[in-house]
Amino acid sequence: MAITAPEQPGTLPDDAAGVLAFARRQRQTADAAEARLLAAAVQWAVIHPADSVEDAETYTFRSGLEGVIPIAGPGAPLVAEFSVAEYAAALGLSTEAGKHYLGQAVELRYRLPRLWRRVMAGDLPAWKARRVADATIGADLTEAAAAFVDTHVAPVAHKIRPTALDRLVEEAIGRFMPDQAEQRRRDGLDRRHFTVDRDHVSFDGTAYVTGELDLADAIDLDDAVRGLAAQLADLGSEATLDQRRALAVGELARRQLTLDLTPPEVEVRAQRATKPPAPRRTPVRKTVLYLHLTDHALTSTGDGIGRCETTRKPVTATQIRDWCGHPDTHLVVTPVIDLHDHVHVDQYEIPDRITERVALRDLTCVFPHCTRPARRLHPDHHGCDHDHTTPYRDHPETCSHGIAPLCRRHHRHKTHGGWTYETLEPGSYRWTSPHGYHYLRDHTGTTAIDPADDNPAEPGPPDRD
Structure with a gap:
């Protein structure tokens, strides 16, 4: 296939030297713009200091009102909490990403x-300086330790590698934070973990598993996986060694072939003299599926596409059949929910039949750029609040079309921070920021409505739920 030039005649050079020169100029322009954006972030923090929040010293998160938050390391100024969301939205970032960017600045x-002076002078790309700021914030360096890093990194920040930066941060901790250095050494013993990444399931229905184990435990696990993989080969499996090892881990998890936690045989015989042994339960799979099917999908034998709600990624119908058809799977079928139904009750409390529809319709918090799941997907996660889009006192009814999921942070921004929104249609919302900027949030994501050079109108008073 032939390569064609971009459809911008007259704006790009047509020779190699000209393209390189053009690219270098654009890179310089972009670096200068990024430096100005960092300066604007600092100015935003200056305009919204801690003392701009009323009763900041007596503030508690229990009140739900605005507080002050640290966004950088010790010694850096605090900022008003609710100011972060609006700056983030202006940059097209989530609130958390905007907080991170402001913290770097x-x-x-x-x-x-x-480092700051080099960036402002145009001598250092902003992204390289931000990488250093990430390291010092993440390590929670004291002011003296941060100054040590700044002194040694600033002259070479344009060429320092991440590994060298990490070593310098470790040295700063050892020199200026001896107590923390000893604590980090002790914490190193707690790095052991075994993690199944449920949040990034591939299209083929696989997930990453990572871990750091004691050496003896790792060897035992490897021996068990190797042995079971060999058994699968003896039984006629034509899968590759890596595939059989992956299958072996699943079999170990379901049947606990090597994790026999029953008492020794002598103790078992003694127990049998007094009472029968407790039955051993074989673990079963628990799979929750929400399927949107057509008549053709019900009758066709071809492959289709489903969606895993945990990751909001597609999976093949074949993979779903494999999950449900496994002999250890306990399958429960729940009634079909029609998201077009208008369910309402004459009460403030929101029943499960409404919250279920809202979670399936919106999937996430509907604040601009937020992606926190509407439903609690893991036991240690916090599900979204369900907010009345029109205050209940003004319209004393609770209905599925008048409820929207908001995570706790953005629920507080809406209730106490000056943000307002309205429902254009179920699943589509128009937000107005405290400074009058507008954002459309729907199933496609977040879109800034105002032109870049438009002056927003003065916002009205926020509605209170």
């Missing part, structure tokens, strides 16, 4: 002044 300005 403030960290550079107040704790890494040598």
Whole structure:
């Protein structure tokens, strides 16, 4: 296939040297713009300091009102909590990503002044300085330790590698934070973990598993997996060794072939003299599926596509059949929910039949750029609040079309931070920021409605739920 030039005649050079020169100029322009954006972030923090929040010293999160938050390391100024969301939205970022960006800017300005001066002078790309700020914030360095890093990194920040930066941060901790250094050494013993990544399931229905084990435990696990993989080969499996090892882990998890936690045989015989042994339960799979099917999908024998709600990614119908058809799977069929139904009750409390529809319709918190799941997907996670889009006192009815999921942070922004929104249609919302900017949030994501050079109108008073 032939390569064609971009459809911008007259704006791009047509020779190699010209393209390189053009690219270098654009890179310089982009670096200068990024430096100005960092400066604007610092100015935003200056305009919204901690003392701009009423009763900041007596504030508690239990009140739900605005507080002050640290966004950079010790010694950097605090900022008003609700100010973060609006700056983030203006940059097209989630609130958490915007907080992270503001923190990098403030960290550079107040704790890494040598790096800051290089960025403002156009001598250092902003992204390289932000990488250093990430390291010092993440390590929670004291002011003296951060100054040590700034002194040694600033002259070589344009070429330092991440590994060298990490070593310098470790040295700063050892020199200026001896107590923390000893604690980090002790914490290293707790790095052991075994993690199944349920949040990133592939299209083929696989997931990543990572872990750091004691050496003896790792060897035992490897022996068990190797042995069971060999048994699968003896039984006629034509899968590759890696595939059989992956299958062996699943069999170990369901049948606990090597994790026999029953008492020794002598103790078992003694127990049998007094009472029968407790039955051993074989673990079963628990799979929750929400299927949107057509008549053709019910009758066709071909492959289709489903969606895994945990990851909001597609999976093949064949993979779903494999999951449900496994002999250890306990399958429960729940009634079909028609999301077009208008369910309402004459009460403030929201029943499960409404919250279920809202979670399936919106999937996530509906604040601009937020992606927190509407439903609690893991036991240690917090599900979204279900907010009355029109205050209940003004319209004393609870209905599925008048409820929207908001995570706790953005529920507080809506109730106490000056953000307002309205439902254009079920699943589509128009938000207005405290400074009058507008954002459309629907199933496609977040879209800024106002032109870049438009002056927003003065916002009205926020509705209170």
